Amino acid sequence: MLKYTLRRLIQAIPTLFGISVLTYALMLTAPGGPVAALTFSPTITPQERAALAARLGVNDPFHIQYLRWLLGDDWMRWDTDSDGIADSAVLIPLDADGDGENEPPGDRLGILRGDFGRSFYQGRRQVLPIIFERIPATLELGISSLLVGLIVGLPIGILAAINRGGFFDNITRVIAVVFNALPVFWLGLLLLLVFGGNGLALLPMGNRCNAAANLLGGCPPVYGRLEYLILPTFVIATGGIAGFSRFMRASLLDVSTQDYVRTAKAKGLSDRVVWFKHGTRNALIPIATFLGPAITGVLSGAAITETIFAWPGLGRLAVTSVTQQDYPVVMAVVLFAAVATILGYLLSDILYALIDPRIRLH
DSSP: OHHHHHHHHHHHHHHHHHHHHHHHHHHHHSSSOHHHHHOOOTTOOHHHHHHHHHHHTTTSOHHHHHHHHHHOSGGGOBOSSSSSSOBOSOOOOOOSSSSSSOOOOSOOOOGGGTOOOBOSSSTTOBHHHHHHHHHHHHHHHHHHHHHHHHHHHHHHHHHHHHTTTSHHHHHHHHHHHHHHHSOHHHHHHHHHHHHSTTTTOOSOSSSSSOHHHHHHHSOOOGGGOHHHHHHHHHHHHHHHHHHHHHHHHHHHHHHTTSHHHHHHHHTTOOHHHIIIIIIHHHHHHHHHHHHHHHHHHHHHOOHHHHHHTTOOSHHHHHHHHHHHTOHHHHHHHHHHHHHHHHHHHHHHHHHHHHHOTTOOOO
């Protein structure tokens, strides 16, 4: 198992490299660009704009820009005055946004050294601390949604398969179709309208906790603010409930036709033993394929839901950064989502072996 995991992680390196190239290429081809995002001040002169473009290196060839973003730019510097210190190739002081302060220097360490640059809008802060601040909120919402989807969806699928063609099976199939058909943004807004401020006023309109508590020192533990989790968790969990229930029903019905299930029935075993001991465990194997991408969604964040409920997670950060053209943050979020996707599918393969002893990973 350990050798297989290490081999898969090594094989993921070229994938991440390709994603990074594609991400940087999309950034370069996006309308506007970093210079336009930084020089929104009406007092900026064409000369200052050109100086900022030169310092950022946006006029360099693509491979030079990409390597600077990936590795940093110290490899491009040299000691011009023989003082034993490598001098930066371009260090032009410039107040691009008219705030009275020159922008940070153009030399960077590169993403392979943990430096994703500085945000254009969030006080010129480093991107990595901004990402780390949002991860707990995303994990909190994602894990709770995933658990609700599993705890509710899997039993519904099992009961629907056992009562195939009955009332429970038919009604759950209809509800699953409805859940899949409802747009997430519409469902979220509807729930806010019904349960929020102008409706029944039973649940908060959004955010992770009370604003006053957040200002005093951060949100309290989860058990002290469960009311803030109910609506966004339900919105995200509807897709999981529908998906897990339908997958589990189809998989269990397929398993019920296998020879070992018929043999167990011929031995006189009770229906409960046949369905839950012999059928359900083997029916969980295809669920592992669905669980990997679901876990990826936990790590990458639900952008629409977090935006609707003002949830301070990675999804809302990505939407805000795209709107503001905050390129360093957007590119960092994309790379984090790529890593989460790779880890999610790796976890799916490992779950295969844990659920079915017949599967061996080599």
